[in-house]
Structure formats: C-alpha cells, structure tokens
Amino acid sequence: MPSAFPVLERHLFGPGPSNPYPEATAGLGLPLLGHLDPEFLRIMDETCSLLRTAWGTSNARTLPLSATGSAGMEAAFVNTVTDGDVAVIAVNGLFGERMCDVAARCGAEVVRVDHEWGAPIDPERVAQAHPNPKVIAAVHAETSTGVRSDIEALGQLKGDALLITDAVTSIGGIELRADDWGIDVGYAGTQKCLGVAPGLAPFTINDRAFERRITTPRSWYLDLGLLGGYVGTGGGGGRTYHHTAPVAMVVSLHAGLNRVLDEGLEQVWARHAEAGQQLQDGLQEMGLELFAQEGWRLPELTTVKVPDGVDSAAVRALLLERHNIEISGGAGAYAATVWRIGLMGHNARPDAALLMLAALKDVLARV
C-alpha cells in the first residue's frame, strides 16, 4: 500500500470546494484542542457569533453542524416535518430535487413546484401551491444551474408556513439577509463562498421555527433540541455533551469567517460580483453562451453552454492536466452540455478570472 502521494496545487474553479482562504488552511493545522477545552468553547461561541453576521440573523440557534451541507438540508427537514406534514418545495435544479427526497423520507407530504432548470423560482406560484403548508422550501443559489432566486419575495408570501432556505452557495458570496427576508430555517456549506474546506454545515433556526419543531426527531445526531445544549444556546447557561465537535474544522471555519468579516460582508459580495462579471463578460466575448437566465445569474457560479462539437469532458481533463484547473460539467440532463465555473471565496479575484479565461481559450484551441 503506497503511503506517499504527490502534492497537487489545484485551482478549484468548479462548483465547490473552492480554494480555502490561507487563514482557514492555517487553522486546520493548529495543535488540536479538546472539544470541551475552555479555549475551544470560546472559539465555538465566537464562530456561532460570526455565523450570525454571515447569515444576517440574530438567531441564538446559529451553529456549525458537524457534517457537510447536505446534512444541513436533512437537519432542516427532520426537525420541522414528520408524517403527514405538508412541505411545498420549489424545484429549479438538483438541490430542489434533493429536498423533495429528504422531506419525503421525513414523512412529509411533498407538494413539488417545478420550474425550468436555468430559471429562478416563481415566488407567487410556490406560495400558492398549497393553502396551508407547514413548510415552504427553496434554494437561494442553485449550484446545479448557477441561478439565484428571490427568497425575500418568497418570505413576504409565505404566510403561516416556515420558510426553509438552502444558502449553500450563497452565504459569503451574495447578499443574504435571513432575518429581513423571513428565513425561518437556513442551512449552508463551508466550502463555497466562505472559503473553508468542506465538512461543516452552517445552520440557523429562529424561535418561531424552534417552537414548532418536531420535539423528538427521527435523527438523534441532528436533533436541534439536543444541539442547543452542545453550543451553549439551549437555555440555562450550561453546556451538555452531545457529540465530539470536529474541532479542527471549527477552528478553520472560525479563521475563515474572521477573514471574510474583517474584509466586510458587503465588500466580499462586491468582490464576488466583480469577478463573476469579469468572467461572464469574457466568456461571452469568446463567443460562448451562458446557460442561466439573464438577470438571475450567480456571480460566484457561472454556467456556460459547451459549444457544439466540443467534447466537454476532454476540455475539463485538459484544463486539469495542463493548468491544474478544475471546473465541472453540468448537473443531471446537462452533464455533457454545460460547464460550471466557480469563482468563490478566495478565488473571487480578478487574477483568477483572467487565468480561467486564458486557460479555457488555450484548451479550446487544442481539443
């Protein structure tokens, strides 16, 4: 069994993970602390506080779940719906699809509102899909299509329902205001615009949703009633042991969030907007056609149509081999006809956009 492997330095310009901020990488390598060490508890408290800023929320129950973003989705549903509850789910890509699967496994009666892939959700149609759902769920930034949807408008129309929002690819990259927009439950990932390695799911739930939660959810690991004690927001002031926190990942997230918030959230959003615009302009100047609907394109994740006669996989392989650049194919039915190019987090920079454009030109001339 060979134990050595080459150390590759990739430009991670796909839909995530992105290259972490150097501070986040340095955080991973620090001497490990115990999960109950007073110093670690302080770092965890600060991390939850920093996450509140990133979410735009004052929710006490804001924390990094100890698993990846997909577990955040599961936590959102398993804590809010059970057998027979109605869940209206907006579907305009892969992650909306996945929500339907996850909610159904929790026992929910899923009312699925389909949209064309590449288009945003229609908040009115979603809000009118059922007279009295327990939850309404939508994806803010669809990683599969590169499309933003208007969560604020959906929040205004949600009525009595709880609004669940997938912010995996939006947090730290584009405007996100959980409280102002009426998001009751939100989940995200660390490995996109927050610029931290994958492994945690930033999560937030407000009092309104917490009070209506399933008190003994099917999942022990993701039970928010128990997890409040774990991060010291369960009331009573104390901490209760739940599971061993993934200490190194939390310390890394703490470092990454500090980097982002030291720069300033609005400045970081502007940097993503600028890099994305530069990339999208450049791609169109090369004669390529963008996939996501104009006006709803994510700056942090660009979808572009593979030109006729070009072998998508060959281009991706040559980008990787020749330039150490990773981009991704499309999702689902668009696997071979769309590329997904992300400039997220630390990669939302003019030099990264230039390199991406130049490398794609180079490779398209060779295949």
Added chain:
Amino acid sequence: MPSAFPVLERHLFGPGPSNPYPEATAGLGLPLLGHLDPEFLRIMDETCSLLRTAWGTSNARTLPLSATGSAGMEAAFVNTVTDGDVAVIAVNGLFGERMCDVAARCGAEVVRVDHEWGAPIDPERVAQAHPNPKVIAAVHAETSTGVRSDIEALGQLKGDALLITDAVTSIGGIELRADDWGIDVGYAGTQKCLGVAPGLAPFTINDRAFERRITTPRSWYLDLGLLGGYVGTGGGGGRTYHHTAPVAMVVSLHAGLNRVLDEGLEQVWARHAEAGQQLQDGLQEMGLELFAQEGWRLPELTTVKVPDGVDSAAVRALLLERHNIEISGGAGAYAATVWRIGLMGHNARPDAALLMLAALKDVLARV
C-alpha cells in the same frame, strides 16, 4: 470581534480527541483537492482499503462517513431497523444508553439489557434477551467507563440477528477483528486510537447486513445504498455524486492510517497495552483505585476513582492550567467521582504515561 487567539499546545490525555499523529495534522494542511479530482478519488479508495485492514474485514462497503462517530451509530441503526423491528441493546455505559435512544428514534422496539457500569457485558444474557431480534448491539470499548467487552463471544451467540458494534474507542488501539468475530455492522471514530482529528466515522457493513438493510432509510445523508456509489463500491464500477466529501479530513485520515499500518496493527496494539499498563500500575502505586473491573480494563482509556476529599474539577483545572494536560471527569452519575485518562494513538507512549503520572502527583500535592 477579536480574530486572534493564543495557540495552545495541549496534552490531550482525556477520552478523546487525542493528539493526532503529526502525519495526520500535516495532511489537514495540504492544498485542498476537489472531491471529484482523480487524485482525491484515489486517496479515498486507498483510505477505504486501509480502513478494511484497521477493521479486520474484507467488506467492500467500508468507508469514512462524513460526520463524527455518533453519526456512525445513527447510520448503523437507521439502515438496519425501522418501525417494529426488535433491537436488543447491551447497556453498560453511556454509549449503550445512547444506542437505545437512537434505535428507538428509528422506530425499533428496544430490548435493553442493563449491566453495572464498570463491568463488561454478559454475552449470554444479551443473546438470550429476545428469541428473534433483527439486531443485537453492543459497545466494544465503553468510553464512559473504560471497559472492554467480549464481542467475539457475542458474535458466536448472535444467531440470525445482525451484530452492530461500536468500535469508536477500540479501533486502532486494541484487537479488533470484525470478520472473525461476526460483526455485521461496525462504526468508529477517528479521534481516539487512530490518532486523527474528530470529524469522520469509519464504518463497515457486510453483505449479509446490506442485503437485509432498510432500502429507503429515513436518513438520506446516511443512506448506505446511496453511499456505496459515493465511494465507488456500489457496484457497476462507477461513482455517483452524493455529497461533497470532507476532503481535508479524508486526506488526514489517509495519512493517519498509513502511519498506523506502517507501524503494524499488532505493534500498535502492543504499544497501547504497554502504555496503559504503565499508567495503571503507576496510578495504583500512588494509592489510587481503578474503576473498571479487573481483567476488562482498556489500556487506551483508564478510569480511576477520585480519592475521598479531593475536588475532581479542581484537579482537572490545575492539570490544564499548570501542565496543559487535559483529562476528563467521569460520565453520568460518576461525573465527580471518576477521572478518565486516555493514552490513545500518538499518545500511547512511555513518555506520555510518565508525564501523566508525574503531573497528577504534582497537582494532587497542590489541591
């Protein structure tokens, strides 16, 4: 919001996490790879193969789940039991207790077989607790009490039931032979004797259990039917996207496992045995009394009674403050009357045992 924090170097001599092997820490800090990068897929394949050796199994479905050890427990039950299935669970400590909670949430009819804390399970009593259970579950090394149980004997008595085993604190520290002992489903953690930071749950399931699994479990995130495709053992030879692997943690586990297996599993077990014996002898020479029943004491995790009149918390605080040494109180009813001292993974060394004994002597003279 202060972004700087002091870098503390702790001796992690509690029940986990332990100080990682330096190779595992170095793995965390390597440039990040994409989760679908061919190089990462190779590292993932090797990691699964190395885990097979650590488990003592040839199970194809052996992988690191993308969450901590407690999620491994949840994965074991949510994939094997559903409403009305009988689960016989041996309880001789906190983690047996937790199994009952987790199994009940999956809908199982739990038949709980209680034992005294500090004693091993009685395989005959467990096996006779129900005529026809779907699963029988037990903890190999109880982290709450420092006790080993005889899983091999339970495996011989399990009959038609599936045997679920918690190996969180045994894997990489003491003899563990999943296939020879008849373990059908096993889960573990990375942060104890494997000497890697917390964040992943090494998991294994054999064909017999996989064939009898719940085909659409309540959990999407932990659905072993979907996870087989994620690590390329789902049959058909391909990989299917499930979730974004926690890349840095997997690379770190790969490095830690290589360190352990380069030394040799039996040598590593012997090193744990020696360090634990040295510690336990030294504690008894100091006049302290061990908690776990003689003959069943874990070398990697020692439980010792707090002497009458000594303030357990004051001793732990002074160890941390004066010597940067973390140990833990007892679990449950023994919180204030037992200490838990771990010499696990990289810490299973004579110098660590000496330091621990000397520091405890020093602190006991001061409180």
